[in-house]
Amino acid sequence: xxxxxxxxxxxxxxxxxxxxxxxxxxxxxxxxxxxxxxxxxxxxxxxxxxxxxxxxxxxxxxxxxxxx
Numbered sequence: 419x420x421x422x423x424x425x426x427x428x429x430x431x432x433x434x435x436x437x438x439x440x441x442x443x444x445x446x447x448x449x450x451x452x453x454x455x456x457x458x459x460x461x462x463x464x465x466x467x468x469x470x471x472x473x474x475x476x477x478x479x480x481x482x483x484x485x486x
Contacts, residue, residue: 437465
């Protein structure tokens with residue numbers, strides 16, 4: 419059985435240079451949210467960010483859930 423082609427759209431870069439490296443991404447079950455883990459911001463400055471997904475073009479992350 420051949421796999422069907424799926425179009426997902428054009429890649430867009432968000433948060434370029436804003437939070438260091440975004441290392442981990444997880445979809446929150448049952449919610450239109452993502453959690454993003456950062457690194458390389460310096461000692462005790464890594465963060466876990468929550469991004470709420472919606473119809474807007476550039477979702478803004480809320481304040482870091484954790485730092486350090």
